[in-house]
Amino acid sequence: MKFTSLGSLALLTLAMSNSSFAVTQDELQAILAEQKQKLIEIEQQLAELKKANAEQKKQAVLAKKASTSHKQLASAEKNWWLKSYGSLLYKSEEIFRNTQDIDPDRRAKTDLERVVVELGHKFDPQWQIELELEYEHGGTGAALEYDGFEEFGEFESEIEAGGEVLVEKLEVKYTVNEDLAVKFGRIFVPVGLGTELHKPGQYFTTERHWSEATMIPQVWHENGINVSGSWNGFNAQALVTTGLNSEYFRSYRWAATGHQKRFEQVNTDDLAFTLRVDYGDLAKGTGVGISYYTGDTSGNRNNDDNIEGDGNLTLIGLHGAWQGYNWQLRGQYLYGELDDSAAITLANKTTPGLQPGNFAQVGSEAESAFFEAAYNSQSLFNLSKPLYLFAAYEYANPLKEVEQGNAGERFDIDEFAFGINYLPTPELVLKAQFARQQYAQDNLDDTNSFSLSMGYYFSL
Amino acid sequence: MLTRKTLIAASVSTLLLTACGGGGSSSKDNDTVTPVEEAGFSYDATNMINNVTTDIIVGGYKALNFRAEDFYQSTLTLLNTPTMENLEAAKTAWQVVRVPWEQGEAHIFGPVDALSIDPHLDTWPLNTSDLQTLLTTQSGFSADELKTWNDDVQGFHTMEFLLFGDGVTDNTKSIDEMTALEREYLVATAEVFQGYTQALYDAWTVTQDATDANSPAYQDLLLTPGNEVYSSQLGVVEELINGMIGIVDEVGNGKIAEPFGASIAATDTSLVESQYSWNSLADFSNNIRGVQNVYRGEFSGNSDPVVGLIDFVTAADATLATRVDNEILAAIDAIDAIAGENNMPFRQAINDADARVRIQAAIDALSTLQATLENDVLTLLNDWKLT
Numbered sequence: 001m002k003f004t005s006l007g008s009l010a011l012l013t014l015a016m017s018n019s020s021f022a023v024t025q026d027e028l029q030a031i032l033a034e035q036k037q038k039l040i041e042i043e044q045q046l047a048e049l050k051k052a053n054a055e056q057k058k059q060a061v062l063a064k065k066a067s068t069s070h071k072q073l074a075s076a077e078k079n080w081w082l083k084s085y086g087s088l089l090y091k092s093e094e095i096f097r098n099t100q101d102i103d104p105d106r107r108a109k110t111d112l113e114r115v116v117v118e119l120g121h122k123f124d125p126q127w128q129i130e131l132e133l134e135y136e137h138g139g140t141g142a143a144l145e146y147d148g149f150e151e152f153g154e155f156e157s158e159i160e161a162g163g164e165v166l167v168e169k170l171e172v173k174y175t176v177n178e179d180l181a182v183k184f185g186r187i188f189v190p191v192g193l194g195t196e197l198h199k200p201g202q203y204f205t206t207e208r209h210w211s212e213a214t215m216i217p218q219v220w221h222e223n224g225i226n227v228s229g230s231w232n233g234f235n236a237q238a239l240v241t242t243g244l245n246s247e248y249f250r251s252y253r254w255a256a257t258g259h260q261k262r263f264e265q266v267n268t269d270d271l272a273f274t275l276r277v278d279y280g281d282l283a284k285g286t287g288v289g290i291s292y293y294t295g296d297t298s299g300n301r302n303n304d305d306n307i308e309g310d311g312n313l314t315l316i317g318l319h320g321a322w323q324g325y326n327w328q329l330r331g332q333y334l335y336g337e338l339d340d341s342a343a344i345t346l347a348n349k350t351t352p353g354l355q356p357g358n359f360a361q362v363g364s365e366a367e368s369a370f371f372e373a374a375y376n377s378q379s380l381f382n383l384s385k386p387l388y389l390f391a392a393y394e395y396a397n398p399l400k401e402v403e404q405g406n407a408g409e410r411f412d413i414d415e416f417a418f419g420i421n422y423l424p425t426p427e428l429v430l431k432a433q434f435a436r437q438q439y440a441q442d443n444l445d446d447t448n449s450f451s452l453s454m455g456y457y458f459s460l
Numbered sequence: 461m462l463t464r465k466t467l468i469a470a471s472v473s474t475l476l477l478t479a480c481g482g483g484g485s486s487s488k489d490n491d492t493v494t495p496v497e498e499a500g501f502s503y504d505a506t507n508m509i510n511n512v513t514t515d516i517i518v519g520g521y522k523a524l525n526f527r528a529e530d531f532y533q534s535t536l537t538l539l540n541t542p543t544m545e546n547l548e549a550a551k552t553a554w555q556v557v558r559v560p561w562e563q564g565e566a567h568i569f570g571p572v573d574a575l576s577i578d579p580h581l582d583t584w585p586l587n588t589s590d591l592q593t594l595l596t597t598q599s600g601f602s603a604d605e606l607k608t609w610n611d612d613v614q615g616f617h618t619m620e621f622l623l624f625g626d627g628v629t630d631n632t633k634s635i636d637e638m639t640a641l642e643r644e645y646l647v648a649t650a651e652v653f654q655g656y657t658q659a660l661y662d663a664w665t666v667t668q669d670a671t672d673a674n675s676p677a678y679q680d681l682l683l684t685p686g687n688e689v690y691s692s693q694l695g696v697v698e699e700l701i702n703g704m705i706g707i708v709d710e711v712g713n714g715k716i717a718e719p720f721g722a723s724i725a726a727t728d729t730s731l732v733e734s735q736y737s738w739n740s741l742a743d744f745s746n747n748i749r750g751v752q753n754v755y756r757g758e759f760s761g762n763s764d765p766v767v768g769l770i771d772f773v774t775a776a777d778a779t780l781a782t783r784v785d786n787e788i789l790a791a792i793d794a795i796d797a798i799a800g801e802n803n804m805p806f807r808q809a810i811n812d813a814d815a816r817v818r819i820q821a822a823i824d825a826l827s828t829l830q831a832t833l834e835n836d837v838l839t840l841l842n843d844w845k846l847t
Contacts, residue, residue, distance in 0.1 A: 099612055100585030100730055251610060306671050342608040349576060349607070350659075352669045357576025358583055358611040404605040406597045408590040441589055 079122040085457040086115035087200045093449035112138040137163035184225040191291045192317045200455020204390035206433045211368040214396035217259035239274040246297035246311045246344045251359040254366040254398035269299035285323035307347040309340030331371035342403040365401035370394040388421040412440035429455045500843040503775035505693045508767045513682045520564045521661045527557035528657040532650040539643045544635045566750030567703040571663035579611045587612035601644045603651040620736045622646045627736035704751045712826030727810045740806035745795040776840045787829040794822035
């Protein structure tokens with residue numbers, strides 16, 4: 001519009017200047033030059049206008065883009081989440097009734113291993129909270145019932161269901177920036193892969209790795225604080241947490257049974273320190289890492305007046321995972337040392353009221369390892385859904401060394417397993433597995449087991 | 461649903477009958493009503509508790525501790541002078557110390573349980589695999605080391621295995637079959653063993669928690685009820701009866717029935733306790749003699765006038781008191797009869813058709829006794845009027 005009015009003004013000026021015919025050549029030339037100059041100015045103004053207009057349009061487009069992406073951002077960053085996972089197991093295995101039994105019986109069982117509900121809430125970009133409620137073996141239940149058929153009526157306590165309910169995690173997280181975060185509350189102790197990869201789709205065997213559970217608590221959680229930082233693909237975590245209680249260390253599961261979850265309160269006289277460094281992203285399938293844990297255990301004993309020595313427990317773990325070309329590999333090695341193991345054994349044998357008194361001999365060293373490899377045969381067999389063929393090897397020896405005497409071989413066991421994982425949907429996994437257990441003890445023959453499992457995972 | 465309706469109907473008709481004067485007395489007859497006799501019986505259990513606690517329980521642990529010391533000495537003699545006579549003497553000493561222990565299983569409560577002394581002394585089954593490994597890997601044995609090993613490579617049955625052999629074909633190990641290392645292992649085990657019997661006796665007579673000098677002797681808790689463990693005499697008597705029930709159950713349904721199996725095809729000799737020495741039947745009958753000791757308040761053969769649980773039962777029901785005594789005797793006799801005329805050990809008897817009949821008779825006798833103790837004796841506590 002502006003351009004049109006400027007143009008007509010120029011023409012009008014031209015017409016007016018042409019209205020006088022008594023003009024000299026020079027005058028005419030001067031007028032022409034003046035007109036040329038004006039035209040140049042007009043063209044310049046026009047170019048500027050076009051530029052401004054284009055800039056305006058560009059800004060409008062950008063603004064529109066920005067508002068759209070902001071909307072998308074808001075939906076991606078909803079400030080709460082609900083996740084759930086769980087697993088159900090069927091297993092037929094050969095059971096030894098006691099240490100003297102060399103002729104095992106085949107028994108079958110089913111177990112609703114766990115149902116976990118995870119809730120999270122982001123208060124603001126810095127602060128968030130996450131909690132995990134776990135129902136193991138179908139939860140638990142007790143009730144007071146009234147039985148009117150008793151002589152005068154009777155109130156009876158009944159156990160209605162076995163199992164456990166526990167708060168596995170209550171983690172407050174403060175994000176300093178993209179590379180630095182602090183977590184505190186009831187948090188995972190990241191020794192080995194068990195806390196990282198414990199959802200049903202994150203291990204191929206029908207059950208979580210028993211080799212790890214033979215040495216340290218399974219999906220180990222403690223109360224404490226975790227500072228983690230990332231740098232160039234490396235991720236490092238340093239933790240100070242509550243420790244273990246050596247009153248419950250036993251031959252068959254070493255320090256695992258020393259987890260203080262059986263008590264209402266956790267004795268916090270001896271703290272533990274954990275350091276872990278990973279490179280890559282284990283949860284996404286490729287990475288390696290090392291973990292180190294150290295903590296004293298004597299101070300956390302409820303009855304600590306019959307023991308000398310700190311009972312220091314030190315763990316070192318190496319772990320790794322790799323995926324590519326339809327293959328997935330995972331593995332770990334754990335090694336642990338326990339100081340004052342003979343004193344702990346003796347104290348556990350003589351502490352009044354402490355049960356069980358047997359199997360008190362605890363290893364001064366323990367080790368365990370597992371390795372699993374799986375191949376996704378979906379494209380090979382032209383299937384519509386993923387079908388993994390896997391093989392796994394596990395080994396544990398909670399009584400690798402003892403301070404005095406002979407380290408019995410009864411608990412030195414390894415297992416070779418193979419089977420399939422079928423995923424009808426990405427959030428559901430059906431597994432089947434055959435396994436063969438081998439015993440270091442000479443007079444025990446190998447045993448076989450067969451198991452099926454169903455696992456699910458979803459996130460809302 | 462039908463049952464509920466029937467019940468409601470029955471209740472309603474009962475109510476109607478009562479309302480119509482079907483029962484009860486009218487208010488006019490109140491003057492002539494004889495007061496209903498208060499149910500229950502009175503009994504002052506002080507003497508009985510004192511006698512059973514000091515003579516039977518503490519006396520039994522005292523005997524156990526003395527005999528454990530004798531046994532330890534016999535193993536030392538055997539170590540230093542390995543002769544057949546000394547081996548036989550040690551075997552006999554083992555059988556002698558076994559008696560007060562097995563009889564004492566009739567009252568396996570208090571320190572023997574709380575201090576885990578039971579598994580330390582008497583873990584079964586033994587871990588013979590580890591035991592053999594120890595004998596091949598160790599250059600010597602000491603009591604201090606042995607204490608830090610698992611219970612299944614020490615205690616009664618380890619000593620039994622070292623003294624008598626594996627018990628498969630015979631229980632007559634000779635001195636030539638016994639290595640110096642085995643004798644050393646035996647001495648170390650006997651020393652640790654005696655340490656535990658001393659701890660057990662001290663817990664009953666000096667202080668129940670060795671780590672707390674102020675804790676009372678466990679016997680005082682029974683002798684002076686009204687403490688945190690036994691709130692009254694009733695609690696003590698209940699503990700005694702439950703102790704008897706516990707061992708009768710364990711002998712009948714565990715020690716005998718488990719290896720016996722449902723049929724001759726389902727026997728399991730690995731579960732037979734004291735199989736190396738062929739002492740199983742003596743163990744079982746001593747367990748029930750322990751019940752008899754508590755019940756009668758005397759060790760068998762003692763003719764002093766004594767008071768035992770039988771006096772408590774007599775105060776409530778004299779006929780029942782006699783019946784219980786007879787059932788205890790019958791159970792002991794039935795166990796002793798298992799061996800038969802050719803003195804067959806229990807390990808072999810479970811696989812012998814004729815002996816199985818006798819074993820079943822013993823199981824039945826024990827079941828009868830257990831039912832009586834649970835249903836007739838324990839329930840007396842409800843009718844006992846504490847003074």
